[in-house]
Each structure stands twice: as C-alpha cells, then as structure tokens.
Amino acid sequence: MALKTEFTMNNETNRRALNGHEVVMHSHHYLALITKLVEDLEDLGGPQILCEVVEENMRNILNDYFQENSLSSAEERYRAGEDYFSTFGLGKMHITGDEKGGEVRLTSSHIDEGWTMKWGPHSKPVNHLTRGFISAIFSAAFNKPPKSYAIDETASIVTGEQESKFIVTAL
Amino acid sequence: MTVMRDTVVKALAKVHVQSDENGLIPEYEVLVNLLPVSLLNTFSERMMEAAPPERKDEVEAGLVRAAYECGYHTGCGIITSEIFSDVVMPMVTEDEKDILRGAYAAFTAWGWAKSGIVQLKEAEKMTIRAFDYYEADSGGKGLRGFMLRGLSQAFFDLAYAEPYPDGMDTYLCRQTKGIEVGDSYGEFVVVKK
Numbered sequence: 276m277a278l279k280t281e282f283t284m285n286n287e288t289n290r291r292a293l294n295g296h297e298v299v300m301h302s303h304h305y306l307a308l309i310t311k312l313v314e315d316l317e318d319l320g321g322p323q324i325l326c327e328v329v330e331e332n333m334r335n336i337l338n339d340y341f342q343e344n345s346l347s348s349a350e351e352r353y354r355a356g357e358d359y360f361s362t363f364g365l366g367k368m369h370i371t372g373d374e375k376g377g378e379v380r381l382t383s384s385h386i387d388e389g390w391t392m393k394w395g396p397h398s399k400p401v402n403h404l405t406r407g408f409i410s411a412i413f414s415a416a417f418n419k420p421p422k423s424y425a426i427d428e429t430a431s432i433v434t435g436e437q438e439s440k441f442i443v444t445a446l
Numbered sequence: 447m448t449v450m451r452d453t454v455v456k457a458l459a460k461v462h463v464q465s466d467e468n469g470l471i472p473e474y475e476v477l478v479n480l481l482p483v484s485l486l487n488t489f490s491e492r493m494m495e496a497a498p499p500e501r502k503d504e505v506e507a508g509l510v511r512a513a514y515e516c517g518y519h520t521g522c523g524i525i526t527s528e529i530f531s532d533v534v535m536p537m538v539t540e541d542e543k544d545i546l547r548g549a550y551a552a553f554t555a556w557g558w559a560k561s562g563i564v565q566l567k568e569a570e571k572m573t574i575r576a577f578d579y580y581e582a583d584s585g586g587k588g589l590r591g592f593m594l595r596g597l598s599q600a601f602f603d604l605a606y607a608e609p610y611p612d613g614m615d616t617y618l619c620r621q622t623k624g625i626e627v628g629d630s631y632g633e634f635v636v637v638k639k
Contacts, residue, residue: 289459304518308516315508321493361469364477383468
C-alpha cells in the first residue's frame with residue numbers, strides 16, 4: 276500500500292485521527308444496519324443521503340491528501356483513493372477509467388460481506404456507501420465539483436456475485 | 447483489586463487496528479471499519495433533517511439500533527478477546543461490575559467516549575457520564591448521543607441479561623443530559639425495559 280498513513284491520538288480525549296482527520300472504529304453490524312436503515316427510509320431519500328454524505332466527506336480527505344503529497348495524475352489519485360478504502364477496512368477496490376468515466380471492481384467488500392454475514396445474500400445491490408466513495412475519488416481526481424458523476428452498481432457481492440462492479444459516468 | 451481504569455485505558459489505547467491484504471479488518475469476531483467522525487455525524491444529522499417531525503423518532507431509533515447491535519456483538523468479541531483477557535481480566539474481582547468498568551475504559555481508550563459509570567445497581571440500573579463523545583460535535587438540535595445510548599444498553603445486556611446471544615433487548619438506555627445541548631457532560635441511564 277502506497278498511502279502514507281499517519282495515525283495520531285489526542286491524549287486528552289483519546290480520539291484518533293488519520294492524516295489529520297478524526298476517525299472512529301465500528302463493526303460490520305453498524306454499517307449493515309446503517310445500510311438497512313437507508314434502504315428502509317428510501318422514501319426520505321436515505322440511500323442518496325448516505326451516498327452524498329460519503330462523497331462530501333471523502334472529497335475533503337482526498338483533496339487534503341492530494342495537496343499535501345503533490346499528487347497530480349489521475350492514476351496516482353486513483354491509487355490513493357483505493358488505498359484509503361482499504362485503510363478504512365472497507366475492502367479492495369480496483370479503478371480504471373478517465374475523466375469521462377470508468378469502471379470500479381470490488382474484490383472484497385466490508386458492506387457486502389458484512390450484510391451477508393448478518394442476514395445472508397440480498398436480492399439487489401445495497402452498497403450506497405461505496406457509490407459515494409467512488410464519486411468522491413473521481414470528482415477529486417479531476418477537480419470537479421461534487422455530484423459530477425453517476426455511479427451505478429451493476430454487479431454485487433451481496434447478491435452472490437464473485438465481485439461487485441460499478442459503472443462511473445460523467446454527468 | 448478492582449479494575450484500575452487509568453491502567454486499562456493506557457494499555458488499550460496502544461491497540462491499533464490494521465487492514466489485511468483484502469482491505470478488511472477482522473477483529474473481535476467481526477469486521478471492523480474505521481470511518482471519519484465528520485462523515486458519521488453529518489450522516490446522522492442529514493437523516494434527522496430529512497425526516498418530518500412525526501418520523502424523527504423512527505430515524506433516531508434506527509441510529510440507536512445500529513449502535514446497539516454493533517455494541518452487543520462487538521462488545522462480546524471485545525470482552526472475550528485476548529487483549530481484554532490480558533489487560534482487564536486479571537483485575538476483575540467483582541465479576542460483571544468490573545467487566546463493565548473495563549468496558550467503559552475501552553470506550554475511553556478507543557476514542558468513542560471519555561466515559562465512566564457513576565452509579566450502578568446490579569442488573570437494575572446504571573448511570574454513565576461522558577465528558578467527551580464524538581456525537582456531541584454533530585451540530586444538531588437536541589440530544590445526539592445515539593451511539594453511546596446503543597453501546598450502554600448493549601453492555602448492560604451483555605453483563606446482566608441472558609448469556610450471549612440470547613440477552614438482546616432486555617434493557618433500555620435513555621440520554622438525560624448532553625454536551626451538545628449545553629450541559630457540562632452527557633448522561634445516560636440504563637434501566638430494565
């Protein structure tokens with residue numbers, strides 16, 4: 276993993292930070308239930324809210340990292356995004372594509388494997404968190420504003436596929 | 447001897463989780479994740495904002511439930527883990543009471559909440575005070591300690607309800623004070639349902 280990771284701890288509060296951004300541990304039970312919650316609250320826009328919140332927050336983290344480490348090419352930025360995804364324990368991501376869009380594969384996935392461990396396979400893709408994460412990587416990689424890409428999950432580990440696949444399209 | 451909180455906090459604070467070659471963190475019988483605090487707080491607030499007044503309780507219950515189930519299953523993994531056995535168990539002389547003290551030392555060590563037990567009536571009631579918890583930064587209106595509510599309920603269930611995994615939903619936790627509403631600490635009270 277090429278990502279430079281600096282973990283720090285506030286000695287007063289014991290809160291942790293990764294590369295200057297506070298982080299906290301939870302388990303697959305938490306994210307599986309958060310995913311289920313947004314699915315159940317689809318009428319309130321739950322899946323889209325989760326996706327957009329992840330994009331906003333990850334964009335800030337990625338932008339800071341790109342700047343501090345002078346990463347300018349899309350390839351370098353993709354690799355940093357993939358490494359962040361793994362450092363957070365969210366799985367293994369493989370990105371290909373350019374400014375117009377691309378394809379992202381997950382060969383392992385915290386959300387999908389966590390959901391399956393908890394409730395078994397599901398009938399449709401549910402990885403809204405990763406859609407937001409991918410959107411953040413593409414918009415940050417090409418210095419575009421949030422919501423510049425549509426992310427469509429076309430295959431999913433939670434439905435029994437070997438890998439998850441996301442199609443990225445510039446809007 | 448009983449659980450020496452500062453010793454436990456100091457020892458557990460050194461624990462550092464790291465992902466494997468698949469980008470996953472299998473620890474404590476679960477898959478662990480590490481997420482930005484700002485992301486989690488923003489998510490809770492946006493969901494609360496999106497809900498009309500008559501459905502805010504439903505969203506709040508969902509957020510507490512996520513924390514509760516995470517706490518119940520992961521909590522069991524933590525209190526039966528090697529690190530807990532090495533650091534906390536040698537100090538345990540009062541069984542469940544000391545295991546709970548150890549659990550709140552872990553909450554503090556791992557940055558969930560700088561918290562501890564201020565009152566405990568075994569198997570009946572527990573009062574927790576938290577002087578720092580990340581949800582206090584959420585910026586929302588009203589009490590926002592959803593995570594600590596869920597975790598406290600989970601740990602009281604683990605300590606005093608039927609043995610894992612049959613003791614779920616025996617106790618209930620409500621938040622009575624919050625840093626986020628101007629109190630000097632958050633207060634959480636667990637009672638039987």
